[in-house]
Amino acid sequence: MSMFKKKDKVTLDQQAISTFIGEGCFLEGNLKAPAFVRIDGQVTGNVTIEGGLILGERGIINGDVTTHDMVVYGTIKGDIDTHSLEIRGTGNITGELKTQTLLVEAGAIYNGVLSMAQNTKVATE
DSSP states (O other), X not given: OOSSOXXXXXXXXXXOOSEEEOTTOEXXXXXXXXXXXXXXXXXXSOEEEEEEEEEOTTOEEESOEEEEEEEEXXXXXXXXXXXXXXXXXXXXXXXXXXXXXXXXXXXXXXXXXXXXXTTOOOOOO
């Protein structure tokens, strides 16, 4: 299942990835990128992505995340501010969520506070 209607937009999983943090990589500090990012490693710090973010199954983020579209297969400990969010069956999120659209697959884990509004603005500073 996709966060977009099949004929309206291409799913985030099919976007061209401009930045990739591979499995076994560790980044300490804030990450900021203008396009689409995939993280399969570990980031300790805040993540701000203008386009979209895919967090792979072995990906871990310890910090707040701000992005437009997001698909989570991995683990996040921090607050998330996004336009649309998919938490896949292997996803595990602990923190506050602010989003307009949300899709949660069976098996996904979420612990925190959820805020959904049609006029949520995602600030990418």
